[in-house]
Amino acid sequence: WLEAAGITSAEEVAFIPGKNNSVLIRSANQIYLTEDSGNNWIVVPAPSSSPVFEIKVSAANPDQFFALTQSGFYVTTNQGDDWKSYRMPNSRTLKSVQISSTDEKRWYLQYEESVNPNRAITEVGILSTKDGGKTWQSKNKDLRVASPTDIDIVSTSEGLALIGVT
Secondary structure (H helix, E strand, C coil): CCCCCCCCCEEEEECCCCCCCEEEEECCCCCCEEECCCCCCCCEECCCCCCCCEECCCCCCCCCCCECCCCEEEEEEECCCEEEEECCCCEEEEEEEEECCCCCCEEEEEEEEEEEECCCEEEEEEEEECCCCCCCCCCCCCCCCCCCCHHHEEEEEEEEEEEEEC
């Protein structure tokens, strides 16, 4: 293994579909992009001042990146030059994002929501959009889990989200 151009930690790696030499790395404070198998790296402009805790790349559009931060959910269609912010209600904490492998406008967000802070009751749920974030639908019907860590969006395909529950 070789150190990648001064990148001292890699908390997440996202390979860019259809671009064999391209990779995104999320470190504690930055997002890095290489398009030449790691010979050269550029810093992708951060979507906000909040640390990014998850990155994803769309299989349907390799220039479309997704970033989750404590302040919200962000999408870029030009490799980070411009980010569009999607805000959730204040009580919802985003946990994970998945993107359809065939439709760049179909996304799934996992969230936690404090429904009774006095009794530490938390609800988990899935939101989905088919129109690139213009409208959102709850996918919580018949979704029952014991705790917020029990859910994970494993993969998505046309019209179907596979949700893993332990």
